Amino acid sequence: MAVPKKWWGLGLSASLLAAILSGCSSGSNNGNNGDAQATASASSTESASPSASGAAATASPASALDTSKKVELQFYMVGDAPADLKEIESKINEMALQDLNATVKFNFTTWSDWSQKYKLLLASGQPIDLIFTADWTQYQTYANKGAFLPLDDLLPKSAPELHGFVPKEMWDAVKVGGKIYTVPSTYEEYxxxxxxxxxxxxxxxxxxxxxxxxxxxxxxxxxxxxxxxxxxxxxxxxxxxxxxxxxxxxxxxxxxxxxxxxxxxxxxxxxxxxxxxxxxxxxxxxxxxxxxxxxxxxxxxxxxxxxxxxxxxxxxxxxxxxxxxxxxxxxxxxxxxxxxxxxxxxxxxxxxxxxxSTPVHPIHNGFAIPTSSANPERALAFYEKLVLDKRYNLLTEYGVEGKHYEVSADGHYQAVGDAGASGFPREGMNGWAWRNPEYMLFDTSYDVVGGIFKQLETISKPDFLTGLAEDxxxxxxxxxxxxxxxxxxxxxxxxxxxxxxxxxxxxxxxxxxxxxxxxxxxxxxxxxxxxxxxxxx
The missing domain is CATH 3.40.190.10 (Periplasmic binding protein-like II)
Structure with missing residues (x-):
């Protein structure tokens, strides 16, 4: 179920507002709280992502990534951490150390007062290498305030495959003031x-x-x-x-x-x-x-x-x-x-x-590199691994195969044991932003969800308001x-x-x-x- 192509012509550029300030301000959403946002973002459809071929941006040749110095990347998610996070983190770090000479610390805000915590994280100046962004975390406002690094030059150098994987129209859709500040998910949603x-x-x-x-x-x-x-x-x-x-x-x-x-x-x-x-x-x-x-x-x-x-x-x-x-x-x-x-x-x-109904705007799930990052190039290279390397993607989206999930003969995701008590439920790291439609696994409930999305598609209208970057x-x-x-x-x-x-x-x-x-x-x-x-x- 593809979002109608006419959508992409609407709301693609944010308004050029006042000069970008150096400070960061509140990410409050005027009444929304953590419970609403937790499930509001935890969403997906039975649709395929836009094809990277043809519509994709042309990736520039990659310069050699300097991995001579071992670094630890600080990665921040909204919401609550799964019980088995340490096990997943350990396995990811084994690969990341070999591939990028880096380890990653996965941090979560919890859903309790997440908005205030998010604001403080960006205002504190503490080293953060990757942080979740969305319309409901006030991505455009923070980008306008100078909280994130522009990625236009970094992408073709540090993550050329990711740069080519995301369709050009999606890169255009997340621009604020003509610059890219987040890597959007390519998975189309309602x-x-x-x-x-x-x-x-x-x-x-x-x-x-x-x-x-x-x-x-x-x-x-x-x-x-x-x-x-x-x-x-x-x-x-x-x-x-x-x-x-x-x-x-x-x-x-x-x-x-x-x-x-x-x-x-x-x-x-x-x-x-x-x-x-x-x-x-x-x-x-x-x-x-x-x-x-x-x-x-x-x-x-x-x-x-x-x-x-x-x-x-x-x-x-x-x-x-x-x-x-x-x-x-x-x-x-x-x-x-x-x-x-x-x-x-x-x-x-x-x-x-x-x-x-309105299909989701590409800024709904993404990851940005805060200006406080000590390792922006390595952070973007790691994020490319999360999206495009199947080993990283499956591990962080579904956990350990055989322990947390199995894949049925017909290709469905199946939780091992009691799904409600799992140490790593499906998308247990709230990894909505790095979903890769080529690797995604769905349980049988998504057969029902797909039917709902087909209903919604029959009354779909474009979301033209989310692109406004309020100052x-x-x-x-x-x-x-x-x-x-x-x-x-x-x-x-x-x-x-x-x-x-x-x-x-x-x-x-x-x-x-x-x-x-x-x-x-x-x-x-x-x-x-x-x-x-x-x-x-």
Missing amino acids: VTDGIVYREDLRKKYNLPVPDSLEHLENYLDGIKKNEPGMTPIADKGNLHVEAYQLHPDLKNMAYKVGSTPYGLNIPYDDPHNVTSYWGSQAHLDMLKIFKGWTDKGYLPRNQLNDATRGPDLFASGKAAVVLSAQNPTAYGQLLSKMAGTGMEIAYFPYPMYKGY YTPYQAERAALEQVQQEYLAPLEAGVVKDVEAGLKTFMEKAKAAGLDKVQDGYKQQLDSYLTEIGR
């Missing part, structure tokens, strides 16, 4: 979210498929009545706000709420006509719905303080639905994890209600103040624990405006207008 729900309970109690707000509430009501010991909604940390996508008045929003900057409503079909979702009637309606869910017991009142991940609660059989961070591949992972439990689950993609320097102080206001006043409203919703929303808007909401929104809209004009929208 990461649009959906609802995962207990299908066996739906059938047992004759409940509706939760494919609209009305049907979702009827489903939740049936669960509450018939399974009083179960938590109807698994999401923690007010991630259930993703259900706004089922609101009839918000079908045309180009962003989901978690990633919509500064509470703005950007219509997909008329993106210059930006309005504020925050404070609108639709916003008030959704907040009242969330309050009703908490009052009815669909949501626990302590959700903002509960560190349990929603998908984990769901997989344990203690909850009936997950409303956020469940793209089709995350659903496939739950299918694998819950296989053999006797629980039947199903999935409804939000785009099927909204009427359109929030002119309103940085107001932006930081606004984040504090969101945490203090908006989060409780979204959790449904504010008694008077209308008064609470009024207070939030007053505090937000006092913090500089108008300046922030106006500053972003000006950049958006310029960017849209630049790309011809």
Whole structure:
């Protein structure tokens, strides 16, 4: 399933903004948290990557890589490390020492407060040789701020095969200010979210498929009545706000709420006509719905303080639905994890209600070399090994064959033993960025996921907004103040624990405006207008 080629002509260059500064700033995504981002990025499709032949950039002849000095590369991932990381690291280092006279230390942020940790890593100046990048880690902003080294000259010299492997249009798509700062994954994806729900309970109690707000509430009501010991909604940390996508008045929003900057409503079909979702009637309606869910017991009142991940609660059989961070591949992972439990689950993609889906932009998964790197050439050469050398790729994506996984006679990935308790589950290092479609292994759940992607492809529209490289320097102080206001006043409203919703929303808007909401929104809209004009929208 190839992404339509017309997509590549849209959003390929970032706006030329203010002069790049030397400092680094926050990677916060205006409301998204680690749980959402963990599964939002852990996504893949049954499609093939763009062919490296024909479309690929022409690799320049490689100069001899100086490997005379042994080095240790510092490699940083987002998320949690697998239990058997040390074993994988040891095996990788045996090869890397022989091939590149280098060893690698794999570091992970954990999902707890990952955004702040990511920001501190880049601001500290500590030696980092490779770090994960994505739209949701604010790749463009950090690139604009000078956090990463430009790779244009390094690629043909240190990683010529990788330079040729990634299609030219993908290199173009990740440029910021005309320069390449990250190596994108060549694996084409959809990461649009959906609802995962207990299908066996739906059938047992004759409940509706939760494919609209009305049907979702009827489903939740049936669960509450018939399974009083179960938590109807698994999401923690007010991630259930993703259900706004089922609101009839918000079908045309180009962003989901978690990633919509500064509470703005950007219509997909008329993106210059930006309005504020925050404070609108639709916003008030959704907040009242969330309050009703908490009052009815669909949501626990302590959700903002509960560190349990929603998908984990769901997989344990203690909850009936997950409303956020469940793209089709995350659903496939739950299918694998819950296989053999006797629980039947199903999935409804939000785009099927909204009427359109967007394929992922190439900046969604990548790796950059921070300016603090002591070994940029060796780091890029090592990354080339991760992507193109099958030994490195399979080991870091799937673990040790025979111990962590096996390949069935029909070519499917099979976890050894209990997949949920594996020391290295599939893509256990969160290696989404170095996926190589030629080597990828899929378990049987991906047969289901592939069908979902075929559905989404029938309503696919290009993602033209992700290419905007925001420069929030002119309103940085107001932006930081606004984040504090969101945490203090908006989060409780979204959790449904504010008694008077209308008064609470009024207070939030007053505090937000006092913090500089108008300046922030106006500053972003000006950049958006310029960017849209630049790309011809």
